[in-house]
Amino acid sequence: MSPLGTDLTPTDQGAAPLPVVVVTGLSGAGLSTALKSLEDLGYEAVDNLRLSLFRALLTQAHDRPLVVGIDSRTRDFDPPALAAAIEEMRGRPELKVRLLFMDASDEVLQRRYTETRRPHPLGLDRPVLDGVARERSLLQPLKDTADEVMDTSDLSIHDARRHLAGAFGLEVTPRLQVFVTSFSYRHGVPREADLVFDVRFLENPHYVPELRPLTGLDRPVQDYIRQDPDYAGFFERLTALLGPLLPRYVREGKHYLTIAIGCTGGKHRSVFLTHGLATWLAERGYKVVEAHRELDRKGMARPAGARDGGQPGDAPGGGLVGETPGERR
CATH class of the missing domain: 3.40.50.300 (P-loop containing nucleotide triphosphate hydrolases)
Structure with missing residues (x-):
């Protein structure tokens, strides 16, 4: 046999x-x-x-x-x-x-x-x-x-489950699930990223004393970045790129996409752009999860940034927390 x-x-x-x-x-x-x-x-x-x-x-x-x-x-x-x-x-x-x-x-x-x-x-x-x-x-x-x-x-259990749901979900007509995360280049590019965008060219709020302790989820930081003469044009070109690109991914059978946006510290510029892009995608009917890797590590993320049931705090760095290798493998 x-x-x-x-x-x-x-x-x-x-x-x-x-x-x-x-x-x-x-x-x-x-x-x-x-x-x-x-x-x-x-x-x-x-x-x-x-x-x-x-x-x-x-x-x-x-x-x-x-x-x-x-x-x-x-x-x-x-x-x-x-x-x-x-x-x-x-x-x-x-x-x-x-x-x-x-x-x-x-x-x-x-x-x-x-x-x-x-x-x-x-x-x-x-x-x-x-x-x-x-x-x-x-x-x-x-x-x-x-x-x-x-x-x-670099995945938490929550991140892993989101990825698996996107890649192997059993919906009859599955939608493209998009995971958008901010990150710091100091700590490396997220390994799971499909698309990576660098926003370190924008003016850095870190060097403004009153903005330094805030994050890209705070209005004063957002207003500061919006005033950068290159911000509006960049965001317009970014969405113009993604608009026709995402439906092509769906046609090719891809059901889960990770977009990572990075800056130096992962606290101001990348967080603001990630939040803005997640909002833009959700408004167009995509299933979106928003997270902020460095804020999560420092316990600074807020549930207000969550989309489609996910919360920024669901994605701490450091691997699959809760997985016990010796109990299974």
């Missing part, structure tokens, strides 16, 4: 393809969060599935979409064989199979394991980074064929 199982009778060819998400990736990168989030979206979750049962599971009749977790904990785990099985299942018209690969930087993975004081599953008697390196090499064939690679290095 093939290690991938025996062929079963396909599901009804006349029905809409069954959505199937296979979740794999690096231990500690947020696989538990992905499975739980997709289950909350309406998927039936099957975790730690033996590879020999993969084909049998997918070719059974199901009354709701599936999310399947297969990773290095699995007894017969074989990345090249799993990649081949997924590619085979992608060819079946009754299935819509997508592979989600969860990733994070070595530094973040090491910190998560250190904080939980648990060993890496592939390096029980070795330093954490040795286990990470071994697993990263082992999983490369799956990462190369993934439909979605989700880097959680």
Whole structure:
């Protein structure tokens, strides 16, 4: 018998393809969060599935979409064989199979394991980074064929759930969900950003003593930036670019887009532009979530900036808070 199982009778060819998400990736990168989030979206979750049962599971009749977790904990785990099985299942018209690969930087993975004081599953008697390196090499064939690679290095659980809802939501006619965030270049560009805009050319309110303690959500700072002779033209050109661009993303099947706007400190100019762009997008019917990375880290964000149920305070930096690597991976 093939290690991938025996062929079963396909599901009804006349029905809409069954959505199937296979979740794999690096231990500690947020696989538990992905499975739980997709289950909350309406998927039936099957975790730690033996590879020999993969084909049998997918070719059974199901009354709701599936999310399947297969990773290095699995007894017969074989990345090249799993990649081949997924590619085979992608060819079946009754299935819509997508592979989600969860990733994070070595530094973040090491910190998560250190904080939980648990060993890496592939390096029980070795330093954490040795286990990470071994697993990263082992999983490369799956990462190369993934439909979605989700880097959680700078994501909170709330950010991860928003991203997963945008990428794998089950709406019949899904809208493009846009996540707009401000950031500081001092702390790096958000890894998940699809589009990045630099507004450091605008006059900096930081050098005005009475404006320094305020943020881009405060009216005096907003009025100061509006007075910059280049502000109005830039915002007009930015929206003129995005206006025709976003519908094209929808036509190409993209349902989640992250726009990041950065300045030096991530407190004044980028915050104001992010808030303005989120407002502009919401007025045009887009599903928008607004956040401010540096304000969130400092506890300065206010719920008034939230859109579509999200709050700026939902997105603290530092990874998937609440994910315990050793409890699952």
